[in-house]
Amino acid sequence: MKQFDILEHTADVGIVAYGKNLKEVFENAAFGMFSLMVDPDTVEEKISYELKVEDEDREGLLTEWLNELIYVSEVHEAVFKRFMITHLSERSLIAKVYGEEIDLSRHQIKTQIKACTYHELKIEKNEIWSARVILDV
Amino acid sequence: MITCLEKVSPYCFKIPETYREGMRVPGIIYVDEQLLKLAENDKALEQVINVAFLPGIVKASFAMPDIHWGYGFPIGGVAATNVKDGFISPGGVGFDISCGVRLLRTNLVACEVAPLLKELMHELSRNIPKGVGKHGKISLDRKEMVGLLSMGVKWVLEQGYAWKDDIVYVEEKGCLSEANPDKVSERAFERGHNQLGTLGSGNHFLEIQEVVEIYDKHVAEVFGLFKRQFVLMIHSGSRGFGHQICTDYIKVMDRVVKKLGLELPDRQLACAPISSPEGKDYYAAMACAANYAMANRQFLTYWARQSFEYIFKKSAEDLGMSLLYDVSHNLAKFENHVVEGEEMRLCVHRKGATRAFGPNLLPKDSPYYKIGQPVIIPGDMGRASYILIGTAESEDEAFSSTCHGAGRVMSRTQAKKTIRGDELKRELAEKGAVIEAGHVSLLAEEAPAAYKDVSKVVDVCEGAKLSKKVAKLRPLGVLKG
Numbered sequence: 001m002k003q004f005d006i007l008e009h010t011a012d013v014g015i016v017a018y019g020k021n022l023k024e025v026f027e028n029a030a031f032g033m034f035s036l037m038v039d040p041d042t043v044e045e046k047i048s049y050e051l052k053v054e055d056e057d058r059e060g061l062l063t064e065w066l067n068e069l070i071y072v073s074e075v076h077e078a079v080f081k082r083f084m085i086t087h088l089s090e091r092s093l094i095a096k097v098y099g100e101e102i103d104l105s106r107h108q109i110k111t112q113i114k115a116c117t118y119h120e121l122k123i124e125k126n127e128i129w130s131a132r133v134i135l136d137v
Numbered sequence: 138m139i140t141c142l143e144k145v146s147p148y149c150f151k152i153p154e155t156y157r158e159g160m161r162v163p164g165i166i167y168v169d170e171q172l173l174k175l176a177e178n179d180k181a182l183e184q185v186i187n188v189a190f191l192p193g194i195v196k197a198s199f200a201m202p203d204i205h206w207g208y209g210f211p212i213g214g215v216a217a218t219n220v221k222d223g224f225i226s227p228g229g230v231g232f233d234i235s236c237g238v239r240l241l242r243t244n245l246v247a248c249e250v251a252p253l254l255k256e257l258m259h260e261l262s263r264n265i266p267k268g269v270g271k272h273g274k275i276s277l278d279r280k281e282m283v284g285l286l287s288m289g290v291k292w293v294l295e296q297g298y299a300w301k302d303d304i305v306y307v308e309e310k311g312c313l314s315e316a317n318p319d320k321v322s323e324r325a326f327e328r329g330h331n332q333l334g335t336l337g338s339g340n341h342f343l344e345i346q347e348v349v350e351i352y353d354k355h356v357a358e359v360f361g362l363f364k365r366q367f368v369l370m371i372h373s374g375s376r377g378f379g380h381q382i383c384t385d386y387i388k389v390m391d392r393v394v395k396k397l398g399l400e401l402p403d404r405q406l407a408c409a410p411i412s413s414p415e416g417k418d419y420y421a422a423m424a425c426a427a428n429y430a431m432a433n434r435q436f437l438t439y440w441a442r443q444s445f446e447y448i449f450k451k452s453a454e455d456l457g458m459s460l461l462y463d464v465s466h467n468l469a470k471f472e473n474h475v476v477e478g479e480e481m482r483l484c485v486h487r488k489g490a491t492r493a494f495g496p497n498l499l500p501k502d503s504p505y506y507k508i509g510q511p512v513i514i515p516g517d518m519g520r521a522s523y524i525l526i527g528t529a530e531s532e533d534e535a536f537s538s539t540c541h542g543a544g545r546v547m548s549r550t551q552a553k554k555t556i557r558g559d560e561l562k563r564e565l566a567e568k569g570a571v572i573e574a575g576h577v578s579l580l581a582e583e584a585p586a587a588y589k590d591v592s593k594v595v596d597v598c599e600g601a602k603l604s605k606k607v608a609k610l611r612p613l614g615v616l617k618g
Contacts, residue, residue, distance in 0.1 A: 056395070070380075071381065114232045118209075118387065119404070136232045
């Protein structure tokens, strides 16, 4: 199963993340977002952060999760490649994320992501789970 | 596909408010047939309709000729809400709060400069931090940040990074007085304190340009522009600081919408009453981001002037590097406008649209009070940029607003698939433009083919009487993130 697809958007960029359960969808959405920023194969696992995110509903939680990652990535000038969600409910999430500080000699930063939006935000379950988000770049 | 577009004039189309239940006002789109076709290619017109649902919206949900699909509001969207009982929406400003442009003049003519252009671009590239994850040369502590956020460009002047005269040539004299740093999250401080004076990535740039056409001699003279003149354009915003403020307050307003049981067609349109604590707090924080963005462009100006001095061995004053104007194109402002014969205090959201005040609308002490406000339109790096001026007629249209650029026509992913950054760089070099870019694939995303033709867009603005052309500028040197 592929982890995510990139959605065409005139000004910005979207992703649809897939997973056999919600946890996997959230993990793959994060992976997809960082793949837009940098080639994950060039990122090593040198640092990790434990993140805790809360919101009032599932869709809001996904936006909050991605915005949390954007914030952590920007203030620590780091990129991540592995996302392990250890707890996930409708309204809260705990995860450990792995990556390293940006080293411009090895990391080619492709896109800067400003934020994750609520526009056309959708999480659904058909044969598998999927989540669609539009990111402001 | 929107099925009931009414053609009001060759440059104006209308979506009646009866088109969808819940619309409070009609949608008005300033385009000609050709630009309308481009707008119909994505979901931009749907977004014009969605904005018409905003509580307190007056007159219409407007879209400028460079309209394209955004999130919440379309890019090129203008919506005014009544301050008394209307709502304010962070989505109507966007994440890059007070993203804007400024133009610096020089007294140099382009052909004199040509032999030094490469060296100048290299020096600018060395001197100005750009691209992703770059922090600036200055890092401010808490007290300094509070000063900057409260005072904007005035604070930068106090620190010695501006000319005294710069201030009067910045919108609102470089400071939105409503700014209150207490309404800004710790996270925004963390993201913003070390990014000042950085250009950023995406569509932000610094360009060396040549004035190639003058359309209005008198106005050009007042603006200090002449043919073959060498000028400098800076396009940048409020960096991670503004992005975080928008993120924070969209979440706050998402809760307000739920609390009030308000039905909105797009969650990204989250909003709150202007007079509510949430609405007031957002405006106070947004104003801080506007002050940050204007200050940021001032720091970039400082280093650009320094680079010119180094290359031309003359002072920036002797090079005539004065500021023509600095104007934002992502902002909400409190303004008075006449709606159906009645003067109203409005909150005008301009998302990818520029304020374009005609004569006698700027504050009386503004140097452009009599003639009207300069509007700076950045185009793409291969074609052109424009200087426009606000018109008296524009006030009767979309609250004295006009376009903000060319407007994208191709997605970033599509651009990267079809255009090669290195080939593009070579092509532009053949046309005589020097490109300094952090990354060639980013260059492809911003290729001229990814944008509408800016000349077409400004012609439609003129046809619709939103603004008038003053001068056309051609890029000679481009610095990209």
